[in-house]
Amino acid sequence: MTPGTIDLAGVSTAYEGSDLPVIRGISFSVAAGEFVVVGGPNGAGKTTLLETINGMLPITHGRATVCGLDVAASGTGVRTKVGYVIQNFAFDPLAPFTVGNVVIMGRYGILGYGRQPGEEDHRMAEEAMRLLGIEDLADRSIGKLSGGQQQKVLIAHNLAKKPEILLLDEPFSNLDLFTRSFVCDILTGIADAGCTVVMVSHAFDALPDREVRILAMKDGMLSLDARCRGDEVEEKIRNLSGSVHA
Amino acid sequence: MLEFLIPNNIICHAVEAMLFASIACSVLGVIITQMSISSIGFTMTHAAFAGASVGIFFGVSGTATxxxxxxxxxxxxxxxxxxxxxxxxxxxxxxFGMMMAIAIFFVSYMQYLGTAVNASALLFGNVVSLYREEIYALAGISFVAILFVAIFAKEITAIIFNRKIAEAAGIRVRPIYYALLFMIAISVSLSLNIIGGLLLYVWLVTPAAIAYQFCTTVRGLFLSAPLIAGSVSVAGAWFGLQHSLPVGPLTAVAFSGLFLIAVLISPKRRVPKGA
Known part of the structure; x- marks a missing residue:
């Protein structure tokens, strides 16, 4: 086992019926505790890359190893070690789920069938809510929260399982500028503590004040793999021909 | 089973059958309505309907087919x-379209041959025509449905919240989903003779929809839906048989009326006054 590492060797992922694989022959390695920003134009394959890393999409070529596990063979095992904050979500305002319910659900995969959450699980869920500053929302219905609050709940849901790797798909899309900075500080903190952070983002105004790694994608392939400070990411991405972002 | 409460054997069997059918269907109904896949309900009921039609046509057990x-x-x-x-x-x-076509084909053909009596019962149900073994089977599947929800409560809760988020959390979603499909298949097939293929969907969807108007927790939904389904079904069976009314349609109308009332008085839909 190699906690927090990602190794992709010539990985391609294709959907049925598509002319070309969505990501094609991608190879890179990420060490534990790295803070990776994945950029690129719409349709470049960024979300597909995240879902390939956590084993939610079939790998048609190549080999992916995450936390020392072969993703193709042990998808569920990988997902118990990897957090994934999805991009598109919409919750019914009348849905019978409180914030507390949703955050503790982050622990269910680790527990496995038949085991109920114990004191330790509830403690970790509370800790994650405190970290995101949403502990006062614990009894509120998730469907009645704002998009930004729901985004924080989903981040807390993933942090509750103490992931070795945290994948985030556009985590800032629902957040105001102040909250972006607040969430970025949390992500920087967990990366400093050894959790690998891989974040797809078009918002470069709240990246950490530390060295980050940029993986830029275009047409399903890597077009840039570089390291720079957080405040230099936007310039680096803009300098790539044909991939200007809002 | 309930003879000590209801001395009349016919009414007793009808009440038992309606009670167990409603418990199994409503418990599973909570999951399919919350997952927004309630069309599984009418697909399965029509698969059972088609299977039973084929069975009757070939002279074998309709329930088995x-x-x-x-x-x-x-x-x-x-x-x-x-x-x-x-x-x-x-x-x-x-x-659903395919199953409906198969069912209509065999029912129509049996009508042409003049042997459609049993097949029409499949459409509208017949609460007094059950064998003792069928009632035991319904009791069994109700027990299994409750056990399934109790054992996999946390996985089911996560899946009905959001299937993709549940999968990303490391929950094995597929076995739970397949188990759900198989249990719905058995429940609707066993309930077909009582409620009928055209009305069975009401038992799968409406009790859960009524409970949803009042419950703020998943646990509340799983407790309320069978309670509502059981009470309305038992009352419908008893009242229908006492007054020689068709039990299935009568109970289905009662469910629908109750749903309308529930929507109107739902505390979840109340708009706060002032401010």
Whole structure:
């Protein structure tokens, strides 16, 4: 086992019926505790890359190893070690789920069938809510929260399982500028503590004040793999021909 | 089972059958309505209907062929919805159409041959025509449905919150989903003779929809839906048989009326006054 590492060797992922694989022959390695920003134009394959890393999409070529596990063979095992904050979500305002319910659900995969959450699980869920500053929302219905609050709940849901790797798909899309900075500080903190952070983002105004790694994608392939400070990411991405972002 | 409460054997059997059918259907109904795949309900009921029609046509047990047809649909539904990369509802729509066509073909052909008496009972149900073994089987599937929800409560809760988020959390979603399909298949097949293929969908969807108007927790839904379904079904069976009214349609109308009232008085829909 190699906690927090990602190794992709010539990985391609294709959907049925598509002319070309969505990501094609991608190879890179990420060490534990790295803070990776994945950029690129719409349709470049960024979300597909995240879902390939956590084993939610079939790998048609190549080999992916995450936390020392072969993703193709042990998808569920990988997902118990990897957090994934999805991009598109919409919750019914009348849905019978409180914030507390949703955050503790982050622990269910680790527990496995038949085991109920114990004191330790509830403690970790509370800790994650405190970290995101949403502990006062614990009894509120998730469907009645704002998009930004729901985004924080989903981040807390993933942090509750103490992931070795945290994948985030556009985590800032629902957040105001102040909250972006607040969430970025949390992500920087967990990366400093050894959790690998891989974040797809078009918002470069709240990246950490530390060295980050940029993986830029275009047409399903890597077009840039570089390291720079957080405040230099936007310039680096803009300098790539044909991939200007809002 | 309930003879000590209801001395009349016919009414007693009808009440027992309605009670157990309503418990199994409503417990599973909470899951399918919350997952927004309630069209599984009418696809399965029509698979059972088609299976039973074929069975009657060939002179074998309608219940056995209904179970077989529903299980086949359950077995192909999961892989097909994943393989075809289409929304589950689209797949269900296609299968529903196919099952309905098979059922209508055999029912029509039996009408042409003059042997459609049993087949029409499949459409509208017949609460007094059950064998003792069928009531025991319904009691069994109700118990299994409750046990399934109790054992996999946390996985089911996560899946009905959001299937993709549950999968990303490391929950093995597929076995739970397939188990759900198989249990719905058996429940609707066993309930077909009592409630009928055209009305069974009401038992799968409406009690959960009524409970949803009042419950703020998943646990509350799983407790309230069978309670509502059981109470209305037992009252419907008793009242219908006492007054020689068709039990299935009467109870279905009662469910629908109750749903309308529930929507009107739902505390979840109340708009705060002032400010």
């Amino acid at each position: 209904a179970i077989l047809a529903s299980l086949i649909i359950a077995a192909i539904l999961g892989p097909l919805s994943e393989k075809a990369r289409m929304p589950t509802d689209t797949i269900l729509g296609v299968l």
